[in-house]
Amino acid sequence: KQAARRDERMLVVEGYFDVLRLIGAGIESVVAPMGTALTEEQAKLVRRYTQRVFLLYDSDKAGLKATFRSGDELLQQGASVQVVTLPEGEDPDTFVRTHGARGLEAQLSSSIDVFERKIQILERGGWFADLRRKRQALDRLLPTLRATSDPLTRDMYLGYASTAAGVSREMLERELANARPRVVRAARPPAPGGPDAHPREQRGQPAPPPDVQRVRRADRRRVAGERAIGAERELVRVLLHRPNYFEQVVERVGSDSFRDPELRRIFAALVVLGADAGPEALAERLDADSVELLQELLEEGGGLDHADEAVSGSLALLHERTLEERMSEIDRELPLANSEEKDELTREKMQLTDELRRLGGRRWKQFR
Numbered sequence: 001k002q003a004a005r006r007d008e009r010m011l012v013v014e015g016y017f018d019v020l021r022l023i024g025a026g027i028e029s030v031v032a033p034m035g036t037a038l039t040e041e042q043a044k045l046v047r048r049y050t051q052r053v054f055l056l057y058d059s060d061k062a063g064l065k066a067t068f069r070s071g072d073e074l075l076q077q078g079a080s081v082q083v084v085t086l087p088e089g090e091d092p093d094t095f096v097r098t099h100g101a102r103g104l105e106a107q108l109s110s111s112i113d114v115f116e117r118k119i120q121i122l123e124r125g126g127w128f129a130d131l132r133r134k135r136q137a138l139d140r141l142l143p144t145l146r147a148t149s150d151p152l153t154r155d156m157y158l159g160y161a162s163t164a165a166g167v168s169r170e171m172l173e174r175e176l177a178n179a180r181p182r183v184v185r186a187a188r189p190p191a192p193g194g195p196d197a198h199p200r201e202q203r204g205q206p207a208p209p210p211d212v213q214r215v216r217r218a219d220r221r222r223v224a225g226e227r228a229i230g231a232e233r234e235l236v237r238v239l240l241h242r243p244n245y246f247e248q249v250v251e252r253v254g255s256d257s258f259r260d261p262e263l264r265r266i267f268a269a270l271v272v273l274g275a276d277a278g279p280e281a282l283a284e285r286l287d288a289d290s291v292e293l294l295q296e297l298l299e300e301g302g303g304l305d306h307a308d309e310a311v312s313g314s315l316a317l318l319h320e321r322t323l324e325e326r327m328s329e330i331d332r333e334l335p336l337a338n339s340e341e342k343d344e345l346t347r348e349k350m351q352l353t354d355e356l357r358r359l360g361g362r363r364w365k366q367f368r
Contacts, residue, residue, distance in 0.1 A: 003028035043073035071114035082111035228321035231314035246275035
């Protein structure tokens, strides 16, 4: 605490060996989080003692992920966050052992802002070179922009992102105003062919007024996402109780098809261990929340007399969600596209629309 206030800075490193090495070299304003990235509470604590923070994580994939997660937490607390990039293969422990405190101070003096570092990596990876990757690059920048609580810093970040991506500030500001998507876990998936599969008119009910229809059009993709979360749950439940469906399911979907994190972990464990994996073996690969959900699913062994329909319907819902997500991507890409790209995106959108109509039938028309 005293060192951070005295030096007006805090160094954040990955491991305790790094901390010990730096303190031994006379650099006392250094901490290491309990996990890889800083938590919200840790970021608040760091910010209490200093406004200036240097992140010294590894430059591998895991280290970069921790860097930007920690950066977002610190920016949310109003900190100024710099990233220190050490030579390849070095960490603070080995670097200070070789170059001493003076060498590390030189690295600190050449550090760059965390948002600038993120854009630097995206530029070097060619993420701004074509339309689709540019959209994905912006999706990686937006969480940091949202996390930045200092108005002046956010304004500068907006200008930097606008220039790097070739997108207007107004477009970025509209994106920032959009609510973050939430993953909602449905207790059970809607039954394929259930009540929602048929229009109100066919159930003898009047069509909703125009304002309700507009709300439904805006919410249709959110609803489809919630239905697909229910489908994820049903697929995992079927696999736990009816392993004979294992090959059929894993041929169609991978763990990256799952949006619910606990269901994704359970499914990934099933893929690794195989169809006949027992609960104990699965639990050894899962965290506490996933084990709790696993136990819940194991207790839900009923209602599987029509497992064929449940599996095929759930797989169809996941495929439908994939198409919906691509439709959403196209909607975001169109304002950034030139005339030739707009033609290509419009053709793709029409093809997706046709496929969604074939998949969803009357249910799709209801929400559209």
